[in-house]
Amino acid sequence: MKEYRQHRFTAPQGATQILLVRHGESRAASLENPFPLIDGQGDPELAETGREQAERVGERLRHLPVDAIYVTNLTRTHETAAPLAGHLGLVPIEEPDLREVHLGEWEGGLLRIKAFENDPVYLQMQSEQRWDVIPGAESRVQIHTRVERALNKIAARHPDQLVVAVVHGGIVGHILSHASASSPFAFNGCDNGSISQVVMVEGRLIVRGFNDTSHLTTSVFNALPT
Numbered sequence: 001m002k003e004y005r006q007h008r009f010t011a012p013q014g015a016t017q018i019l020l021v022r023h024g025e026s027r028a029a030s031l032e033n034p035f036p037l038i039d040g041q042g043d044p045e046l047a048e049t050g051r052e053q054a055e056r057v058g059e060r061l062r063h064l065p066v067d068a069i070y071v072t073n074l075t076r077t078h079e080t081a082a083p084l085a086g087h088l089g090l091v092p093i094e095e096p097d098l099r100e101v102h103l104g105e106w107e108g109g110l111l112r113i114k115a116f117e118n119d120p121v122y123l124q125m126q127s128e129q130r131w132d133v134i135p136g137a138e139s140r141v142q143i144h145t146r147v148e149r150a151l152n153k154i155a156a157r158h159p160d161q162l163v164v165a166v167v168h169g170g171i172v173g174h175i176l177s178h179a180s181a182s183s184p185f186a187f188n189g190c191d192n193g194s195i196s197q198v199v200m201v202e203g204r205l206i207v208r209g210f211n212d213t214s215h216l217t218t219s220v221f222n223a224l225p226t
Contacts, residue, residue, distance in 0.1 A: 009208065011160075011199050014159045015160065016200045016201070017162045017208075018151075018154065018163055019162070020175065021057055022166075022172055023080040024046045024052075024057075024079070024192050025047045026076045027047045029044075029109025034109050038075075041099060042103070042107045043074050044109070046079045050079070053192055054081075057083065057084060060215035066084075067162055068090065068163045069081050069084060069164045069166065070094075070165040071092045072094065072100070073094055073099055074100065081164070084164065097150035098147065100169075100171060104134050105135045106134045129183055130184065131143070155200045172194075173190065175205070176196060176210060179205035179206070191216070193215075194211045195209070196210045197209035
């Protein structure tokens, strides 16, 4: 009798496996000390907790056969990638098209303040699930155009390879919502220092994991549900 067993997932030939790491926690926002800007976007450095998260990401991934590390043009991704890059002897590659969602008039840390205050525009943004409710912010189409361009570039460079992309919460959310054809904000809010995973083959994305935080286990971090 011929039997047909279940098997673990195997990436298709020519596929690129991408580990999406959200940067570590950045410093707190305040009206008195707004974030510096790069090309109009907030560019805070990592907080102390964020630096520890970066170390733990490095320890978690250092034994994997990572072929390349990608970062954005924003400081917090460079700082998060540094421990892993040191372990692996790799120089991170900057890919500006993976930068965080541009928040228009709410850059510099203002989004966090508006969220805390339950500002009506923030509530509308969450209800309608679109960033461009904020004056001057990017639309979903604008975000998708540049993110798709970046992912296609990475996939073309790294067939049959594993890469790490240290990016931002809004970008992780966009990639996974697009890949799963879910609502736009369904995957927003992944944790700082978390790891999500997609596989890209022939322009198609396969979701393999979301918001893995098993490496963030000390009292500094929120405990995983039991």
